[in-house]
Amino acid sequence: MGRSRTLEYPKTAINKVNRYNVRETYDLEAIHTIINESTYVNVSFNTPDPSNPFPVTLPMIGVAASFDHPSSSLGEPLDIYVHGYVSARLMNLSRKPGGAAADSEPEGLPVTISATKVDGLILSLTPYTHDLNYRSAMLYGYATVVTSPEEKLWAMEAVTNTVVADRWRHTRVPPVSAEMSATSILKVKVVGGSGKIRVGGPRDEKKDTDQAQLVDSIWTGVIPVYEHFADPVPGRDNKVDAVPDHVVKYAKEMRERNQRYAMDVINDTSQD
Secondary structure, eight states: OOOOOOOOOOTTTTTOSSSSSSGGBBBBBHHHHHHHHHHHEEEEOHHHHOOSSSSSEEEEEEEEESSSSSSTTSEEEEEEEEEEEETOOEEEEEEEOOOOOOTTTTEEEEEEEEEEEEEEEEEEGGGGGGGEEEEEEEEEEEEEEOOHHHHHHHHHHHHHHHSSTGGGGSSSOOOOHHHHHEEEEEEEEEEEEEEEOOOOOOOOOHHHHTOOOHHHHHHEEEOOOOOOOOEEEEEEEOSSSSSHHHHHHHHHHHHHHHHHHHGGGGGTTTTT
């Protein structure tokens, strides 16, 4: 049996990592996993307003998934779906003006999607070598508003389930028409991406580790950092005594997974 093929985003001038190449990754599964394990993603875009020269960045709930191929794994090409209000500026800019774009132009609003998870604070001998253990992902693509009712409903379910796994079917669904009308789903066709991942402990330079006075007087190490999913707390209007199993399970699994990863990567020497 042959080895499974690992898909990567092609390196281009846009997505190429320029520093700390040992930390770079173009692996689709690694990048999509960071996106889907992040509580939110940042969506950045430019506006046509000449009075505002600054890019806009919005924190949004998003998920890497495929409507056309719903059984696709995280290691395969995926789109990014983000959820927003129907009249939000990002949604309005992503609607096609005057119909389809010219054949030579990409369709949609150019956007950058990013996500970062911090896994540890690296305390070294000198300020210069202090660092973080982290996982970060950047994706580049073109955003359009989903107009198909079937795809929109599917994407709303996917986004809901990225907040808490299996949450959609445990709520009042499907949404009523007013909710569907007030909600827009943005679909980003990804054209490139990259990630950076830092693992391990402090990495001081030899000129410092050779100085016994420094090594004997300065504590070095790692403060693990992980997102803690605490025990669920009932809402004010909640009338259900027992917390549903899917909620308890998700909080427990995420809490344990985040802690385990943050601790495990401290002893990872693959980047030394």
